[in-house]
Amino acid sequence: MAAQRGSKVALHRWIKEQLERKFGAGSLAPGQRLPSESEIMNSFGVSRHVVRLALAELAKEGVIHTERGRGSFVNPPKEIHPITSLTSYHTLMEERSLDASIRVLRNRPVTVTKALATRLGLVDGEQVVELIRVGRISGKPAVLMVSHLPYSLCKGLPARDMNTGSLYEYLEDECGLSLAYAENYIEVAFATREQARYLGVSPGSTLLLIEGLVYDQSGQPVEFSRVFYRGDRFKLFFESTKEDGVPGTKVRIGGRTSPL
Amino acid sequence: MAAQRGSKVALHRWIKEQLERKFGAGSLAPGQRLPSESEIMNSFGVSRHVVRLALAELAKEGVIHTERGRGSFVNPPKEIHPITSLTSYHTLMEERSLDASIRVLRNRPVTVTKALATRLGLVDGEQVVELIRVGRISGKPAVLMVSHLPYSLCKGLPARDMNTGSLYEYLEDECGLSLAYAENYIEVAFATREQARYLGVSPGSTLLLIEGLVYDQSGQPVEFSRVFYRGDRFKLFFESTKEDGVPGTKVRIGGRTSPL
DNA sequence: AAGTGGTCTAGACCACTAG
């Protein structure tokens, strides 16, 4: 191999492009193993460092992933997921009942942190219910949902089995709350060690984060939620429709999940 | 320094945490320079490689950025931006008229690619208008907007100066189109060399991508757009309101941009 | 010219996986 390494493009970028060309989607099926790092080293005649830089770049982009002691493998294409806000993950589950499930990791009262107290309009020392759930699709961890709710509004929540049932239905039907609106922020985040463990990715992986603050009809904050998706595995979908002269756009969340 | 490097956490991760603690937001103001790589090497007594791994991790997360020949610098916090779909960037400009602007990079007819033809319902060989614009906020590149529209629907577009005025207003007022709805996908992307140049980031940087396919009232595809935001600098904002028994959620796009 | 980050080599040891 070796080939002409003309011009000024960095060697590891060039190697990355070669690997993408040879093993990218299409030429190698999802799940297939790439050559080992030492094999790539030899075939291109470069040091291990540049091979690792190239593979790391491909992994960051979600094209491949690596497993210690096993090798690097081609990833399947991204899943498409309707944006989750006020319409819960549970609603999605009902649509794809066969392969979606929820597992509760934590459901217990804790003392608020300062940042949480500000968001939920609580004072220092108050209690909130911390509800942490992992949503699985086809058995694989897909989404990490972290919710915090004022304990005073849902004292019965920690005792409740949230492995089934919608959180929002519970809040409305059994806590007498009437959810009205939410402010949401979508951003890129990176997996902490704990999040990485739950989502089955390596620490520092790219995540899509939807942060939401849900309000009661009285304007009282009811839930602060953070929903983490694997950035290499998901697209968020929403459908928007334009209505008359309104200086904004109406969006229906939770449209179809058909492929692009 | 050196300190106890007990247990099993990787050295570069530990260094990263130390740096974050010492120089993270709060202790060092945005724009301030961090110690050089060799200074960090010496102060921790580690090799340059682990220092670079730690700095790269911080850069990926948007905490810092590095400039060749100059050093590493603390980043300002993320901007908050309402989701752009059907309501154009131009609308945002009007809201913050002082510091937002658009610059057109390309506006010309080209032959469709296969992927584009599929999305826009065109046949091979047809022409589309390629409109590429960079939105700036406070003079700095903020968002890269890449639009493709069937040439037959807007023959006058390439001759039009799109540095001012809204694309959607142009389509409705001067092309006789009535925009109805759009399908949108939000995902993580990574900057190509070209995108990186336009956005003032390094290749491979994390981006937030909104892909949108906008339809006419007759159901005809009118525009395929891709809007790229710097992932380390932006949050997308939307507000959702729940309405009666609809199995979905109404979202008003383009709410206020007040800070979290 | 001096200092900075960007790239690359060579070699080592470790942790994990699989036969």
Added chain:
DNA sequence: TAGTGGTCTAGACCACTTT
């Protein structure tokens, strides 16, 4: 045990920025 990826060291040269 052999092979894999994960981590780390030491040293080198280059491209770029600043003085």
